[in-house]
Amino acid sequence: MAGKKTPGVVITGVGVVSPVGIGNERFWSNLVAGRSGIGLLRSVPSESLPCKLAAEIHDFDPLEYVYQKKFLKVMSRDIQLGVSAASLAMKDAGLATGKIDPERLGVEFGAGHISFTPDELVEAARDFGDPTNRKGYTRWGEDSLGKIAPLWMLRQLPNMPACHVAIEHEAAGPNNTITSADSSMILALQEAVRCVNRGHADAMIVGACSSNIHPVDIARISLYDNLSRQIDPETACRPFDLDRDGTIVGEGAGVVVVERYSHAIARGADIYCEVLGVGAGCDGRGYENGSGGRGLSNAMSAALKRSEISPSEIGHINAHGKSTLRDDFVEAKAYHRTLGDHGGRIPVTALKSYFGNFEAGSGAVELVGSILAMKHGELPATLNYKHPDPNCRLNVVREPQRLRSSVAMSVNRTSMGQSAAAILRAV
Incomplete structure (x- = not known):
């Protein structure tokens, strides 16, 4: 039984x-x-994409959430989502500048x-000419490179969400980026807790963001993962269901404010929960799943x-x-094995039955959930769970229900087997 000792690290926003x-x-x-x-x-x-469905955000206007609006020109959609979620979290935490x-x-x-x-490089590519003409390569270096915006690369770098969030909120403390696909959010939470426990910070802005709403992304993902071929969006994503046939791409961001308990109490903050423990592990076999989810087992055990x-x-x-036959089976x-x-x-x-899978960002949105x-005190249902898979044998919630305990465990696992688990307790 968990002890009654004073909480160490809590979530306040x-x-x-x-x-x-x-x-x-x-x-x-x-x-x-x-x-x-x-x-x-x-x-x-x-028309030419393998999956015609997605979980898109249609009512998002970054101007409503991004403070440093001059930086919007160097923010990709992924970054805009992450910075906006961070602003909402900081406002919720009451941690103004x-x-x-x-x-x-x-x-x-x-x-x-x-x-x-593609439109970001169209002017530069226009001068490239006939790709069979070797002189075209010389023209690319002499003429076309100059038509690419000098700050173009800043829109694509994965460390930029953390940079922009720090600028927005004058966060001059520890700053780091985790690029571990689906497991990124929980791994970021783990490192944030370490920063607070080591005394390097009193509070950390922790989150993850991503958007896979892009033709190249959808085509790329379909080469190594199973995307649903369903035509009905209401029933397409069905985790742990016997009839599941793949996941759905999406986009989004989730952010939490992690804080030392004594610091939160001193400033009179409202506290959502305590971070009891975070663990990580890796299968080591990736797509083969030969270890049967041992990495996730190790993460939960830790x-x-x-x-x-x-x-x-x-x-x-x-x-x-994730709603793929392979991943759900390994997770179950x-x-x-562990529990x-x-x-x-x-x-x-x-x-994910509500918003599909968008790697780093989906893990963050799930943790917020x-x-x-x-x-x-209520647990949302899993959508589209109609026919239990006998190979999973889980107590999947079909209707919203009251929580029986104030302790929650959230897990994520990548296709390559990197896994993470976080255990939280309401305070």
């Missing part, structure tokens, strides 16, 4: 920009109402591959050990729930 809603209230109300954010792909032509020593405020952010749009709790105390699991196997009999009894929700679930 939450911000989310997602296909299910922007801001905590809209996001939460749509989750508990079972409203999916998946629809027909509208932002780009989809000047309320904390800048050198005691840090940033830990997860990001992934950031695609550029998180449980650091949290000093038993599996019986976990009130719900916020699953990775890891739960049974024993509790692996089939603990309530499980898979929020668990935090808000603990705040409201």
Whole structure:
């Protein structure tokens, strides 16, 4: 049983920009109402793409959330989503500029591959001429490179979300970027907790962002992952269901403010929950899944050990729930290996059924979902779970239900086997 010792590191602010809603209230109300954010792909032509569905954010205007508007020209959509979610989280935490020593405020952010749009290079490419003409390469160096915006590369660098967030909030403390795809958010949380525990910061802005709403991304992902071929957006993404046939691409960002408990209390902050423990692991076999999710098992075991709790105390699991045959099976196997009999009894929700998978950002939005679930004492259902897969044998939540415990575990796992698990407890 977890002890009654004083909390160490707590979460005092939450911000989310997602296909299910922007801001905590809209996001939460749509989750508990079972409203999916998946629809027909509208932002780009989809005729030649392998999947015609996506979870897009249609009502996002960065001008409403980004303070340093002059930097918008060097922010890709991924970065805009992350910076906006950070502004929402800091506002929610009540940590306005000047309320904390800048050198005691840090940033830990997860990001992934950031695609550029063809129009950014069209003028430079126009002068390239006939690709069979060797002289064209000389012209590229002499003439075309000069037509690329000098700051073009800043839109594509994965460390830029952390940089822009730091500039927005005058965070001069520790600053780092995690690029570990789906597991990035929880790994960023792990490092942020370490920074606070080491005494290097009093508060950390922790988040992750990504957008896969891009023709090249969708084509690229389809080469190594299973995208759903369903035509009905309402039932396309169905984690752990027997009839699942793949995931759906999406976009979004989630951010939390992590703070030393004594610092939060001293400034009178409202506290969502305590970070009990975070663990990480890797299968080492990637796509082969030969280890059967051992990396995820190791991550959960480490998180449980650091949290000093038993599996019986976990009130719900916020699953990775990618909705592919391979990944869901490996994930379920890891739960049974690590949690024993509790692996089939603990309530499980898979929020990707609402907004698909967008790697680093989806893990962040899922973590926000668990935090808000603990705040409201209610667990959102997993959408489209109609036919349980006998190879998974999990207690997947089909209807919203009251939480039985104030402890939550959120997990994420990449296709290459990198895994992370976080255990939180409402305060």
